[in-house]
Amino acid sequence: xxxxSQAHPPATPSSSVVIIVDDDAGIRASLxxxxxxxxxxxxxxxxxxxxLGSTLPDGPGCIVLDVRLPGVSGLDLxxxxxxxxxxxxxxFMTGHGDxxxxxxxMKAGAIDFLSKPxxxxxxxxxxxAALERDAQHRAEAxxxxxxxxxxxxLTAREREVMGHVTAGLMNKQVAGLIGLSEITVKxxxxxxxRKMGVKSLADLVRKAEALGVSQTRRTTDxx
Amino acid sequence: xxxxSQAHPPATPSSSVVIIVDDDAGIRASLxxxxxxxxxxxxxxxxxxxxLGSTLPDGPGCIVLDVRLPGVSGLDLxxxxxxxxxxxxxxFMTGHGDxxxxxxxMKAGAIDFLSKPxxxxxxxxxxxAALERDAQHRAEAxxxxxxxxxxxxLTAREREVMGHVTAGLMNKQVAGLIGLSEITVKxxxxxxxRKMGVKSLADLVRKAEALGVSQTRRTTDxx
DNA sequence: GATCGCATCATACCTAGGTATGATCGCGGC
DNA sequence: GCCGCGATCATACCTAGGTATGATGCGATC
Numbered sequence: 001x002x003x004x005s006q007a008h009p010p011a012t013p014s015s016s017v018v019i020i021v022d023d024d025a026g027i028r029a030s031l032x033x034x035x036x037x038x039x040x041x042x043x044x045x046x047x048x049x050x051x052l053g054s055t056l057p058d059g060p061g062c063i064v065l066d067v068r069l070p071g072v073s074g075l076d077l078x079x080x081x082x083x084x085x086x087x088x089x090x091x092f093m094t095g096h097g098d099x100x101x102x103x104x105x106m107k108a109g110a111i112d113f114l115s116k117p118x119x120x121x122x123x124x125x126x127x128x129a130a131l132e133r134d135a136q137h138r139a140e141a142x143x144x145x146x147x148x149x150x151x152x153x154l155t156a157r158e159r160e161v162m163g164h165v166t167a168g169l170m171n172k173q174v175a176g177l178i179g180l181s182e183i184t185v186k187x188x189x190x191x192x193x194r195k196m197g198v199k200s201l202a203d204l205v206r207k208a209e210a211l212g213v214s215q216t217r218r219t220t221d222x223x
Numbered sequence: 224x225x226x227x228s229q230a231h232p233p234a235t236p237s238s239s240v241v242i243i244v245d246d247d248a249g250i251r252a253s254l255x256x257x258x259x260x261x262x263x264x265x266x267x268x269x270x271x272x273x274x275l276g277s278t279l280p281d282g283p284g285c286i287v288l289d290v291r292l293p294g295v296s297g298l299d300l301x302x303x304x305x306x307x308x309x310x311x312x313x314x315f316m317t318g319h320g321d322x323x324x325x326x327x328x329m330k331a332g333a334i335d336f337l338s339k340p341x342x343x344x345x346x347x348x349x350x351x352a353a354l355e356r357d358a359q360h361r362a363e364a365x366x367x368x369x370x371x372x373x374x375x376x377l378t379a380r381e382r383e384v385m386g387h388v389t390a391g392l393m394n395k396q397v398a399g400l401i402g403l404s405e406i407t408v409k410x411x412x413x414x415x416x417r418k419m420g421v422k423s424l425a426d427l428v429r430k431a432e433a434l435g436v437s438q439t440r441r442t443t444d445x446x
Numbered sequence: 447g448a449t450c451g452c453a454t455c456a457t458a459c460c461t462a463g464g465t466a467t468g469a470t471c472g473c474g475g476c
Numbered sequence: 477g478c479c480g481c482g483a484t485c486a487t488a489c490c491t492a493g494g495t496a497t498g499a500t501g502c503g504a505t506c
Contacts, residue, residue: 098322182492193494
């Protein structure tokens with residue numbers, strides 16, 4: 001809501017991070033080695049509590065998670081992470097999983113669900129898919145955040161006018177609806193165009209759609 | 224592409240159909256009875272071939288499918304149905320499934336994956352979810368189809384003008400780009416508005432977005 | 447209490463959009 | 477060969493959009 005993100009500063013577009021959560025130190029070590037061998041960064045955790053208590057990088061990444069963990073279930077952890085604003089794609093692993101568990105995980109949006117032992121290549125494929133999805137999510141989120149940041153700079157009146165204008169109303173109709181003169185509406189409208197960084201109504205409509213902002217509902221159409 | 228669908232004629236909004244595919248006649252019968260008991264219509268098939276060779280209703284529905292079937296695998300059938308334009312949500316059943324199979328099915332978009340024996344209530348819940356998803360898909364598809372039908376009535380020139388106009392260009396810019404006079408562009412533009420059934424540029428932009436039609440790419444923005 | 451941002455409106459002026467009338471041209475079908 | 481449709485353009489006229497200048501009022505902040 002308040003983080004600008006703006007024009008995506010240089011930062012470090014370098015490598016992605018794979019967050020590994022497993023109570024078995026041996027598994028952690030071998031996954032660590034596997035991912036590092038293909039140039040990925042890693043973060044190792046022995047329990048969900050450790051992960052929740054740590055400060056995570058905010059770059060691209062994904063989580064590789066054992067379903068059966070001390071304390072919380074891996075499936076529950078998914079919800080807790082979302083509540084904390086952490087939204088990495090998750091790959092589940094399990095030694096003693098069953099079909100209902102895997103189906104539940106996939107329904108909840110997991111990228112993959114691997115039974116131990118798994119082939120290294122399967123894990124790498126899953127991580128690749130997860131990182132791709134994360135990159136796409138991030139791109140979409142950043143674009144939307146930029147638009148929202150612009151929208152935040154609008155005053156209440158300007159937002160109101162923007163809603164009506166992008167709904168397709170003429171200036172005089174907007175003026176009538178909210179009890180203003182047409183000239184004032186034009187001024188607000190001009191401010192909206194400037195603050196939203198658009199030069200055409202078409203682009204403003206697209207940004208409004210991305211934000212889900214539209215006052216009146218279509219009365220047009222009908223063949 | 225050519226089916227209008229128009230303003231959704233009355234037709235029979237009545238009940239949805241559940242398509243059951245299983246080589247076990249006993250299972251077919253018990254599922255048939257289960258679904259009919261809650262007011263759903265059913266179609267029974269003993270093999271994928273039977274299903275592919277039959278004429279299906281085009282109303283709302285879903286498919287309940289055994290993974291292991293004579294001839295084709297249930298998972299392959301999914302692809303074949305899509306190629307035939309049949310796009311019902313699928314619920315898989317299996318007696319001898321494993322985790323990779325269930326994960327593969329879920330990745331391919333299945334609604335659920337139930338191990339036999341399953342509780343009747345679990346199946347009913349899955350079917351309910353599947354029918355809800357189908358209803359939503361149908362509503363979206365119908366809306367998009369109506370817009371596409373309007374778009375089909377446009378001449379080549381009108382589509383070209385629409386693309387540029389919804390990209391945010393002024394009439395004179397469009398005229399310059401495609402080598403016409405501004406007056407001619409205005410005429411085409413007026414025809415587009417009429418044929419697309421919209422009264423405002425905002426609505427035209429939204430319809431163009433739904434169709435993925437936009438000639439030039441944004442040069443606006445930048446804070 | 448002075449200042450600043452926001453909102454309001456008027457007058458004036460210019461550009462852009464929209465439509466009607468009328469006309470020409472080319473192509474494909476009856 | 478005639479007709480209809482699409483495409484093209486001109487003139488004319490009206491509406492809508494956009495901006496600049498200038499001015500007032502109100503609430504919050506310093």
